[in-house]
Amino acid sequence: MIGCLNHVAIAVPDLTRGIAFYRDILGATVSGVQPLPEHGVSVAFVLLDNSRIELVTPLGEASPLADFLLRQPTGGLHHVCYEVDDLDAALVQLVERGIRILGDGRPKTGAHGLPVVFLHPKDCGGTLIEIEERARPAAEV
């Protein structure tokens, strides 16, 4: 079912400092900041040769990251995102296998404009897992 590791998300209390660490200390290329008010976060992507790190920080009053940063004020590893070919088909299989989907159980549009869901960490060994539908080249659509 899962194919590529789309990204690893790292929560940061200060996005400017997080970007500076990856750019100036680890020497990576980092994208510009992308505010996602509908998700209550701002993100920037560290572009690695085979995948990406999503640096993510709260945006607005009711951010889903607020609790995480209260527990871990320095920030840290937040979730991993795996790609699937067909999100609707994957959801049917995951629910049949006893995995709970967070929220109303229906896909939302993620940071890359593609459908995503989050799986319940208690059903996934304590790891918050995002599942994203793989981007398809125009020739495949």
Place this chain on the structure above:
Amino acid sequence: MIGCLNHVAIAVPDLTRGIAFYRDILGATVSGVQPLPEHGVSVAFVLLDNSRIELVTPLGEASPLADFLLRQPTGGLHHVCYEVDDLDAALVQLVERGIRILGDGRPKTGAHGLPVVFLHPKDCGGTLIEIEERARPAAEV
């Protein structure tokens, strides 16, 4: 400096259950179990199309994972590992930039038989980061 995301490590209290989750629920290919007594852990790798997940569980009495699993008994995201071309050169740069190296500061041999170090999470925004020297094809050596 950093190139590929070599792996994301997920600590699990029970490696058999961790392997079953990735194989049977998420439909991924998982390698056999590899005991690493010199590191106090056993590992298995979830083979993704572009990277790997390292499932890691304590081995022996004095495992470096014991404290993590006491704090988070379900398991969860533990560290990320980035590749560099030349670990010795990277270490000089990292230390110059104020990053502390865990242990005695010298590379050890990691799960893939290559030199690795771990960086101090307090210098890396709360994330435990492993740096591994990139495997070189025979033609490059």
